[in-house]
Amino acid sequence: MRDFSHDHRWLSINTATVRAQWPLDRIVDECARRGIRAISPWRDQVAAAGLERVAERLRATGIELSGYCRGGMFPAATDAGRREALDDNRRAIDEAAHLGAPCVVLVVGGLPGALAGHPASKDIAAARRDVRDGIAATLEHSRAARMPLAIEPLHPMYAADRACVNTLEHALDLCDALDPARTGLLGVAVDAYHVWWDPKLEAQIARAGRERLLAFHVCDWLVPTRDLLNDRGMMGDGVIDLPRLRGWVEAAGYAGYSEVEIFSAENWWKRDGGEVLDTCIARHRTAV
Amino acid sequence: MRDFSHDHRWLSINTATVRAQWPLDRIVDECARRGIRAISPWRDQVAAAGLERVAERLRATGIELSGYCRGGMFPAATDAGRREALDDNRRAIDEAAHLGAPCVVLVVGGLPGALAGHPASKDIAAARRDVRDGIAATLEHSRAARMPLAIEPLHPMYAADRACVNTLEHALDLCDALDPARTGLLGVAVDAYHVWWDPKLEAQIARAGRERLLAFHVCDWLVPTRDLLNDRGMMGDGVIDLPRLRGWVEAAGYAGYSEVEIFSAENWWKRDGGEVLDTCIARHRTAV
Numbered sequence: 367m368r369d370f371s372h373d374h375r376w377l378s379i380n381t382a383t384v385r386a387q388w389p390l391d392r393i394v395d396e397c398a399r400r401g402i403r404a405i406s407p408w409r410d411q412v413a414a415a416g417l418e419r420v421a422e423r424l425r426a427t428g429i430e431l432s433g434y435c436r437g438g439m440f441p442a443a444t445d446a447g448r449r450e451a452l453d454d455n456r457r458a459i460d461e462a463a464h465l466g467a468p469c470v471v472l473v474v475g476g477l478p479g480a481l482a483g484h485p486a487s488k489d490i491a492a493a494r495r496d497v498r499d500g501i502a503a504t505l506e507h508s509r510a511a512r513m514p515l516a517i518e519p520l521h522p523m524y525a526a527d528r529a530c531v532n533t534l535e536h537a538l539d540l541c542d543a544l545d546p547a548r549t550g551l552l553g554v555a556v557d558a559y560h561v562w563w564d565p566k567l568e569a570q571i572a573r574a575g576r577e578r579l580l581a582f583h584v585c586d587w588l589v590p591t592r593d594l595l596n597d598r599g600m601m602g603d604g605v606i607d608l609p610r611l612r613g614w615v616e617a618a619g620y621a622g623y624s625e626v627e628i629f630s631a632e633n634w635w636k637r638d639g640g641e642v643l644d645t646c647i648a649r650h651r652t653a654v
Numbered sequence: 655m656r657d658f659s660h661d662h663r664w665l666s667i668n669t670a671t672v673r674a675q676w677p678l679d680r681i682v683d684e685c686a687r688r689g690i691r692a693i694s695p696w697r698d699q700v701a702a703a704g705l706e707r708v709a710e711r712l713r714a715t716g717i718e719l720s721g722y723c724r725g726g727m728f729p730a731a732t733d734a735g736r737r738e739a740l741d742d743n744r745r746a747i748d749e750a751a752h753l754g755a756p757c758v759v760l761v762v763g764g765l766p767g768a769l770a771g772h773p774a775s776k777d778i779a780a781a782r783r784d785v786r787d788g789i790a791a792t793l794e795h796s797r798a799a800r801m802p803l804a805i806e807p808l809h810p811m812y813a814a815d816r817a818c819v820n821t822l823e824h825a826l827d828l829c830d831a832l833d834p835a836r837t838g839l840l841g842v843a844v845d846a847y848h849v850w851w852d853p854k855l856e857a858q859i860a861r862a863g864r865e866r867l868l869a870f871h872v873c874d875w876l877v878p879t880r881d882l883l884n885d886r887g888m889m890g891d892g893v894i895d896l897p898r899l900r901g902w903v904e905a906a907g908y909a910g911y912s913e914v915e916i917f918s919a920e921n922w923w924k925r926d927g928g929e930v931l932d933t934c935i936a937r938h939r940t941a942v
Contacts, residue, residue, distance in 0.1 A: 477877075480893065483877060490851070522810045523879070526879075527878065533853070563778070563814075587814055590815065590882075591811070592882075594879055605768065605776050
């Protein structure tokens with residue numbers, strides 16, 4: 367297991383972590399100033415800053431990407447909706463390729479309409495079929511663009527509205543079904559926040575192996591957690607045994623960035639962005 | 655699958671559903687008045703009303719129990735804490751026997767101290783060992799009292815502070831390890847709210863079978879869910895396909911009560927208790 371205690375060369379910042387404070391081009395510059403070598407940007411932040419401008423700032427600072435957030439959201443109530451989702455995923459892949467991302471992270475989607483507060487169905491099995499079919503169709507473009515897709519299993523509390531793939535086992539079952547040859551084009555993003563509770567986690571990480579482990583995200587689970595979406599903790603402030611989890615991931619062959627992704631409406635998003643980044647650097651060394 | 659549309663003979667009310675409105679003896683009387691044949695009371699409500707008085711009201715009204723809430727909470731930071739938990743579980747079994755309950759529902763506990771907001775450990779594997787050992791020890795008293803234990807897997811969002819058994823598969827693995835002969839003394843409580851998201855649910859319900867399916871709880875998952883604990887929905891108001899789930903449970907041999915358990919600080923707990931019970935009756939017929 368790599369020693370993170372002396373530097374932060376394997377730290378990446380998911381740009382949602384300071385999205386309330388800064389636009390993306392400023393985030394890139396603030397990371398560069400601190401010797402942070404990688405980020406994972408969100409599409410809406412890229413769109414707001416301008417794809418070309420972001421690409422230019424990345425080139426200028428030498429910052430690379432640990433992922434691109436995000437594709438997915440496949441289930442829809444209509445065929446037109448499903449086609450639209452596929453188009454959008456193709457655009458996400460093209461943007462990711464333009465920015466030199468190593469993968470597009472897939473938040474696969476839940477029940478059609480649920481994220482907007484108007485679920486059009488209770489059929490989670492049908493949503494899961496849409497996800498499987500959507501990933502299968504998107505893989506064709508992924509192959510052409512040589513851009514891997516990383517299925518991110520989300521915590522089961524998001525099954526209805528954000529992602530109906532909620533365990534690493536389920537994500538890997540999809541990988542095995544759609545990419546049995548383990549080409550490297552389809553894998554998983556392991557986010558500690560979403561999977562830490564799973565009694566089968568260690569075994570499933572081992573099953574994933576190097577070819578399937580495309581990203582590793584960290585933050586912490588707070589006790590109590592006051593909001594389902596925006597109350598994630600800074601590493602070390604909660605109950606996830608992050609070093610143990612990182613040990614499993616690295617034992618399975620992962621050697622990439624440890625990406626900090628914190629949604630925190632009442633705490634970290636209210637602090638100075640520089641303080642947040644400095645804290646990420648410190649905790650990366652001591653708590654990951 | 656039983657037809658629930660014409661009557662509510664298989665409806666049970668978990669007394670937490672109207673706990674904000676009424677003390678337990680009043681709940682018993684209000685259920686009896688509506689022809690509700692069963693309840694599942696909580697220990698603190700029983701203690702507040704008095705065990706003998708509750709037993710007397712049950713005899714007088716003919717209402718039976720569909721379960722007794724709750725035992726469990728096994729993990730502790732010290733040996734003394736673990737012994738105390740075992741003592742408390744023995745008392746829960748004795749109370750349940752006195753009230754004629756068919757089983758004690760086990761909410762097994764999470765990380766020591768977490769429920770009080772001060773987690774003493776990040777070792778969820780150790781908590782799970784405490785749970786296994788605690789159930790094993792409690793089974794001795796369960797056998798002597800002929801009182802079955804129903805492990806209730808809780809939604810993974812409660813893994814830290816309430817229950818570190820979060821899938822039906824994990825609960826059934828415990829059952830198989832501790833009661834391989836399927837004596838009927840150890841099984842599961844399947845609460846739709848906790849398990850509806852699980853892609854392996856249908857298969858695990860079939861695996862459980864009649865001997866292990868000791869209780870079936872319903873409410874609904876709201877979109878959006880605004881609170882991790884107290885924002886459960888009335889059946890039909892959310893996204894759980896309850897009839898499909900009940901079909902699986904009944905196909906596996908379950909033929910008992912459908913127990914309504916709703917924690918709802920901002921909605922149902924603020925309404926008139928009679929309205930809540932009447933709504934439970936109506937939705938039991940149309941949405942379960």
